[in-house]
Amino acid sequence: MMLSYLVPVVVVIMLIAASFRILPEYRRGVVFFLGRFQAVKGPGIAIVIPLIQSMQKVDLRVITMDVPEQDVISRDNVTVKVNAVLYFRVVDPEKAIIQVENYVMATSQLAQTTLRSVLGKHDLDEMLTERDKLNDDIQEIIDIQTEAWGIKVANVEIKHVDLDESMIRAIARQAEAERERRAKVIHAEGELQASRKLVDAANVMQENSAALQLRYLQTMSDMSNKNASTIVFPLPLDIMDVFKQMKAQGTGSSAGSKTSPKATPDE
Template sequence: MLFSYLTPLALVLMLLAASIRILPEYKRGVVFFLGRFQRVKGPGLVIVIPGLQKMDVVDLRVITMDVPEQDVISQDNVTVKVNAVLYFRVVDPEKAIIQVENFVVATSQLAQTTLRSVLGKHELDEMLSERDKLNDDIQEILDVQTEDWGIKVANVEIKHIDLNENMIRAIARQAEAERERRAKIIHAEGELQASQKLVEAAHVMSGNPAALQLRYLQTLNDMGNKNSSTIVFPLPIELMDAFRSMRPKPPKE
């Protein structure tokens, strides 16, 4: 008699233990009753009747996914290898379970194709210099396409853009040529400014013989400070005219 009572009680306890689920704060359970969607439950204590109900658990935390390395042909026909990292989370557990078979795999495949599609519309220089804009474009496209799956794409970051050795050498030569071009432009601008100042100085000295004389004497002084025993210099006629003009006139009788 005791055994006949204990058996049903044990079965009830086992059924009750199989029915009780505890979901943490960051998880939700999508419950189906005889194959039909019933409701989203959790967090906390959830009771699921075995055989009649089925529950799929969804994590609501942000998922970090590495987008595998992709071969991308840029708009200027340069082949590069690009990989990225994707941050997304489930905002609607019902859609994430019902609308797509495996939302993680589907999001990964969509991220790979979108990465190739977006980067293929840009030239190599844009890939290297405008990563923030490309990240925003990829994130916006993914966010729109995954909205029906109950997924919110928070961010996309391009990690590496790998080039072959020939392209790296070509970019290095291009950078070196650009630096040389800038150096020549700066040197030419300096020569132009110096010539303009020399023209202005020449105008000032031509109108003031005393200034011309002082500049000539300063030049002689600079030459005399050098280690040289003999100095040969021309004596311009204009300098003699300057001296004669500065000679005091004799008093009138």
């Protein structure tokens, strides 16, 4: 008789013990009553009646997902391999369990397709220089589509953009040509600035003849400081004016002799 009463008591005690579930702070339990959604419980102790109720646990912490390497053809027909990392978390456990079968797998597949479609609309230069903008675009698209699943995408970061060896060499040649172009432009700008300074210096020397004399003496001083075997005798610039006047007088006398009238036979 005691055994017949003891068995049901033990079964009831086991059912009661199995009904208690403990949920930590970072988890929630989605409870179903005879297959229908009943409530979201947690954290703490949750009572789930076996065979009548069932509960699926959902982690609310941020999930770090590595997006596998994807082959992407850019807008300028360059094939690259790109991988990224995705940060997301569940904000609505009810939708994450009811609206999608496996929210982690669904988010991963969506991230891969979005990564290919977004990067395919940009050039290679934009992929390399505007990563922040591309990250924001990818994050916004994924976040909008996963909102119905109760998932919030916190951030998307593109990690690597791998190129073929031929493309790396082409980019290196392009960079070298760009540096040569900049060097030529800088050299031309320097020549332009130097020519303007020379014009200013010439105008100053034209206004004051003493400036030309000082520049002449400075040049002589610079030549004397170098280890050279050339002997230089300074010549005053005023002597050149004397030679110019003598040349002008000689030219005038020769011109006058040529234009003098010839004597006639009558004279």
